[in-house]
Amino acid sequence: xxxxxxxxxxxRAWLATTSGAxxxxxxxxxxxxxxxxxxxxxxxxxxxxxxxxxxxSEIGSRAAAENPRRLMRTQALSSSSRTPLADLMGxxxxxxxxxxRHHAGIPDIVFENHELLVHGMxxxxxxxxxxxxxxxPQVSRIRFLECSGNGGGVYSRTRMPTEVTVQxxxxxxxxxxxxxxxxxxxxxxxxxxxxxxxxxxxxxDSAVMSRSVPLDKVMDDSIxxxxxxxxxxxxxxxxxxxxxxPGYEGNTSVKWLRRxxxxxxxxxxxxxxxxxxxxxxDGTVRQFSLTMxxxxxxxxxxxPYALPEQGWWELRGLAWSGRGRITRVEVSxxxxxxxxxxxxxxxxxxxxxxxxRHLFEWRGQDTIIMSRATDETGYVQPTVxxxxxxRGERTSYHQNHQRAWKIARTGxxxxxxxxxx
Amino acid sequence: xxxxxxxxxxxxxxxxxVVAAFISAGCTMEPRPENPQSGASDAAMVEDGNxxxxxxxxxxxxxxxxxxxxxAMWDIDVRPDGEGLPPGQGSVAEGREVYxxxxxxxxxxxGTEGPNDRLVDSEQWDDVPTTRTxxxxxxxxxxxxxxxxxxxxxxxxxxxxxxxxxxxxxYILHLNEIVPEDAVMNAETLPAVVMPARDKFVVDDRIGGxxxxx
Numbered sequence: 001x002x003x004x005x006x007x008x009x010x011x012r013a014w015l016a017t018t019s020g021a022x023x024x025x026x027x028x029x030x031x032x033x034x035x036x037x038x039x040x041x042x043x044x045x046x047x048x049x050x051x052x053x054x055x056x057s058e059i060g061s062r063a064a065a066e067n068p069r070r071l072m073r074t075q076a077l078s079s080s081s082r083t084p085l086a087d088l089m090g091x092x093x094x095x096x097x098x099x100x101r102h103h104a105g106i107p108d109i110v111f112e113n114h115e116l117l118v119h120g121m122x123x124x125x126x127x128x129x130x131x132x133x134x135x136x137p138q139v140s141r142i143r144f145l146e147c148s149g150n151g152g153g154v155y156s157r158t159r160m161p162t163e164v165t166v167q168x169x170x171x172x173x174x175x176x177x178x179x180x181x182x183x184x185x186x187x188x189x190x191x192x193x194x195x196x197x198x199x200x201x202x203x204x205d206s207a208v209m210s211r212s213v214p215l216d217k218v219m220d221d222s223i224x225x226x227x228x229x230x231x232x233x234x235x236x237x238x239x240x241x242x243x244x245x246p247g248y249e250g251n252t253s254v255k256w257l258r259r260x261x262x263x264x265x266x267x268x269x270x271x272x273x274x275x276x277x278x279x280x281x282d283g284t285v286r287q288f289s290l291t292m293x294x295x296x297x298x299x300x301x302x303x304p305y306a307l308p309e310q311g312w313w314e315l316r317g318l319a320w321s322g323r324g325r326i327t328r329v330e331v332s333x334x335x336x337x338x339x340x341x342x343x344x345x346x347x348x349x350x351x352x353x354x355x356x357r358h359l360f361e362w363r364g365q366d367t368i369i370m371s372r373a374t375d376e377t378g379y380v381q382p383t384v385x386x387x388x389x390x391r392g393e394r395t396s397y398h399q400n401h402q403r404a405w406k407i408a409r410t411g412x413x414x415x416x417x418x419x420x421x
Numbered sequence: 422x423x424x425x426x427x428x429x430x431x432x433x434x435x436x437x438x439v440v441a442a443f444i445s446a447g448c449t450m451e452p453r454p455e456n457p458q459s460g461a462s463d464a465a466m467v468e469d470g471n472x473x474x475x476x477x478x479x480x481x482x483x484x485x486x487x488x489x490x491x492x493a494m495w496d497i498d499v500r501p502d503g504e505g506l507p508p509g510q511g512s513v514a515e516g517r518e519v520y521x522x523x524x525x526x527x528x529x530x531x532g533t534e535g536p537n538d539r540l541v542d543s544e545q546w547d548d549v550p551t552t553r554t555x556x557x558x559x560x561x562x563x564x565x566x567x568x569x570x571x572x573x574x575x576x577x578x579x580x581x582x583x584x585x586x587x588x589x590x591x592y593i594l595h596l597n598e599i600v601p602e603d604a605v606m607n608a609e610t611l612p613a614v615v616m617p618a619r620d621k622f623v624v625d626d627r628i629g630g631x632x633x634x635x
Contacts, residue, residue, distance in 0.1 A: 118487075119492045125487040125491075127486075133483075137474070185472055189481060189484070200498055207571065267498050267500050270567065274555075283546075284621055285550075289627065290625065377631075379631065
């Protein structure tokens, strides 16, 4: 333990185990802290076998000590909050921790009064109430949703951070089981006329958020979703109805959906021209860059955690692709010189996050850990250098390059991509 | 991977379903159309399946036909070809009045100060945009009508009349040196405005796969 005596605990563990103890002068090293926990925990906690437990309840809650929280940007009408990916297990995001991005706040909508208008290049313009939509044949799909702005904070060569959490970097990613009616079922009902190529989806928030989506896409696998993880949508996820476009940038999955217009051309709304477009550094701007390419991120270990001692540790992370299934996740524990296949936890679903894991023995050396995902099209998650070469260094959105974490001799973990470029 | 036979699919369904009646009904039915995702794995067929059974009716007749008046009430989008633009008009001078009442607090006295999005920059760019304003980034002037009518002013959306929306657009375009001081915007003139950045926009060429990184 001599080596790890000098190492520091993560900030979280430090706070959890030593509050008061530092002031009392009984904790000087990580070993002291562990000893303190081992000695004191049994005395601090009542023996649950000697105390009758609580009764049943109408609605559950997390254990009192469990406190995962979204990370909010600002309290503003147009703002976002990020999912605490490092606190989560498996692939499903608890609905109350699903990331948010609102452009004019969260509207209050009465389920019974909400209506969807479907019109444009259709045989029969129609209005559907929620009870109508819920009566149509239903589908459920486990799919990720990711904002294409995710990762924008770790792209600049000159401003590459070291102290950034997974939540700050990639927290605009969540995975849910979405339930609703296939868009193809509704468009079949209204009858799409020849020549139609796009739809315009429009929300009933006070931004009347609008996006154009290719007709082929929504006919293939898009959902008018009213359910999420077994319950009705949450208000911040579009209650009572949202468009859900699997694998597409999150902004296209318009929330509080009130209108679909079938058209022959895109509408070129503000959020598909002024925003969500990608300057490429050669005088051009990429538009309708809708699909989220393959990506992965190690969620453990990651900043601000610290490995308290040498030995066996399991790298854990998430991988996903908007083009289908993840087929492979490789990890490197030596800064990208050597790569080995990580274990992928099944089932591997298309356009859904998978959990990957890799057991490695840390011998106390400085090192950099990385992951890279491959999807069923053969696409391999690129390096940041590859994206810089393809798009320049000042593009926005779709920064899906490989991430890296540096493990220092002390066990402290920081974002390590800056060490590699 | 070869596609499983109907018998194998029923066997797999039997493994998944516990309702005996469903199994017997499912296995005596006509084979369903194959999953449109050709080459999908077995797991995909259970997971994705077809969204409608083969015996679904051509129409369910859920919902109600929308009247023309009902469609007109919500059909408020505006396209680059001008479709959707309402009657009415507004001048640069009128737009200055509207701007100084409804817009200045968030976008600044000259459209450059913020605190919210910068609207004005007539400086064009070659390789990379330094700002992304109406003047040097927005590809279509009609988007201004679509967006302002729907979403602006942020705290009082919908408060502007159709004429006022035309007017404030004229003013913003003039600040960006795109239209002259005597310009009037209406359903004919607005779609005819050629925005400086229009030809910079290109279609997404990313296609996945093993080829070059785009």
